[in-house]
């Protein structure tokens with residue numbers, strides 16, 4: 001199956017990054033969100049990244065213009081009827097994702113593959129709301145999408161070999177490296193990463209050290225490019241909390257309990273970099 005047109009649903013930090021790499025790989029991309037304002041914000045980010053590529057001599061002005069011209073904004077989910085492939089990147093909420101997949105199943109032609117960029121939610125359950133579970137798969141990009149090489153590809157219980165192969169080929173076409181995992185809460189990436197971040201938050205909560213010190217220890221001592229609290233702010237504290245809740249509920253093990261300080265920050269609207277404040281402060 002030759003993929004020509006894809007839809008990316010959710011123009012937040014992940015969706016806009018995915019649209020950028022897909023358009024750069026030559027695909028026509030319909031970038032969908034509930035409000036045009038969010039799409040315009042996503043497009044602005046893509047434009048900024050491409051301008052930096054031009055300034056650094058990695059792309060020409062013409063290539064930049066061609067990539068941007070391949071991205072079409074749309075607030076109408078019905079536009080998915082024209083697509084061969086859909087990647088959903090809305091907020092990390094099972095009911096909201098299931099609702100989108102239910103609608104997509106009714107809108108899209110039967111051959112269209114429906115992928116989710118979920119960080120932790122069960123692909124098998126998302127697939128089960130559709131009449132095409134063999135064509136539903138997890139395609140988990142890492143943040144920042146234009147930079148990070150990995151795509152964690154998650155096979156739901158019913159995902160077919162053909163669907164897996166198409167996603168593996170597509171990932172390579174987007175200059176990424178796909179790695180296959182099975183469908184368990186948090187998959188591999190966030191089952192390993194998020195408890196470390198949660199533990200770093202417990203260290204703040206218990207007054208073991210200041211956020212700056214915790215990050216410095218992990219950067220200088222473990223060679224992490226970002227400390228865990230800066231990384232949590234970068235991912236989004238709401239997303240971190242949702243993922244911890246999925247791990248906690250999915251495994252029923254208290255070792256995954258989200259730190260109360262994480263809950264408090266999210267309730268206060270301190271979502272990290274995207275809201276201007278999390279463990280650290282950011283200028284918009």
Ligand SMILES: CC(=O)CC(=O)SCCNC(=O)CCNC(=O)[C@H](O)C(C)(C)COP(=O)(O)OP(=O)(O)OC[C@H]1O[C@@H](n2cnc3c(N)ncnc32)[C@H](O)[C@@H]1OP(=O)(O)O
Pocket residue numbers: 049052056118119141142143144145146147148189190193225226231235
């Ligand atoms: C939650 C989940 O479900 C899964 C996840 O995604 S978990 C998060 C996974 N991501 C990480 O762990 C990221 C950890 N951090 C890093 O790797 C690095 O800090 C970083 C790549 C983000 C930035 O690197 P840095 O060396 O500190 O900064 P900087 O020199 O500004 O950037 C390095 C390059 O990345 C690019 N870059 C940085 N941030 C970017 C962004 N948001 N978008 C696009 N490009 C970006 C820069 O342009 C620069 O490119 P060139 O050198 O080619 O010009």
Ligand SMILES: NC(=O)C1=CN([C@@H]2O[C@H](COP(=O)(O)OP(=O)(O)OC[C@H]3O[C@@H](n4cnc5c(N)ncnc54)[C@H](OP(=O)(O)O)[C@@H]3O)[C@@H](O)[C@H]2O)C=CC1
Pocket residue numbers: 009010011012013014015032033034038089090091092093096100117118119120140141142143234235236239
């Ligand atoms: N942040 C990260 O580091 C990573 C996140 N992910 C996953 O990617 C997904 C998106 O995360 P991220 O980009 O960070 O989140 P953001 O909050 O940046 O973006 C989510 C976007 O989806 C929009 N949205 C919400 N509901 C709908 C809907 N029904 N239809 C269309 N658009 C909708 C939101 O609009 P509004 O603002 O109005 O809600 C927002 O623009 C999540 O599943 C997350 O777990 C995966 C890898 C890494």
